[in-house]
Structures are given as C-alpha cells and as structure tokens.
Amino acid sequence: xxxxxxxxxxxxxxxxxxxxxxxxxxxxxxxxxxxxxxxxxxxxxxxxxxxxxxxxxxxxxxxxxxxxxxxxxxxxxxxxxxxxxxxxxxxxxxxxxxxxxxxxxxxxxxxxxxxx
Numbered sequence: 001x002x003x004x005x006x007x008x009x010x011x012x013x014x015x016x017x018x019x020x021x022x023x024x025x026x027x028x029x030x031x032x033x034x035x036x037x038x039x040x041x042x043x044x045x046x047x048x049x050x051x052x053x054x055x056x057x058x059x060x061x062x063x064x065x066x067x068x069x070x071x072x073x074x075x076x077x078x079x080x081x082x083x084x085x086x087x088x089x090x091x092x093x094x095x096x097x098x099x100x101x102x103x104x105x106x107x108x109x110x111x112x113x114x115x116x
Contacts, residue, residue, distance in 0.1 A: 025051035 029050035036042045045053070088096065 021051065021054075024054050028054045 025047055029045055029047055032050060032053070033044045037044055085093065085096075
C-alpha cells in the first residue's frame, strides 16, 4: 500500500514543481515585458531569462527554502532557549537573569553617557 502511494506521489510532486516553475516564469515574463520596456526602455525577456531571473531573486531574497529560512532559525533558537530554561533550577535561572541584567545595564549606561 505504501509503495503504491509513493509511486503515485513522486510523479505528482515532480509535475507540481514543473507546473509551479512554468507559472512563475510566465508571471515574471509578462510582468517584465509589460512594465520595464515601457518605463525604462529595457529589452524584453524570453521565458528562460524570466525563469533564471525568478531563480536569482529566490536565491538572493528568499533563500533556498530549507528549514524555514531566517524565521525558522529564530524559532528553533527560541525553542532551544526555552527548553534550557525549563531544565534550569530556580537558582540557575536567577544567575542567568543577573548575568543578562548586568549586560543590559552596562549597555544602557554607555548609551546614556554624553559623548565628548
């Protein structure tokens, strides 16, 4: 049963990725060719150039989509800190809090000091 499901899911996933790339390339192609030649006098794009532009923008501005990007990294860090906090004894929590209070107070004092 599981093998039959995998045999069906793999081609569907590949077809979905190809369809998504095609639609994304077409959207970029039509938006570029509609706006930029008239506004800035730039040349029109072909489909393959639009697809490459879409991939480049994804790499530069969206990452590769692995592990949720930056927000995923922040949530993992928060989760790990919360797990450590839960395992701490009350004395360890107080010591940890005092350490960070000292850091923040020093930083606040340096920021409020008038510059010469």
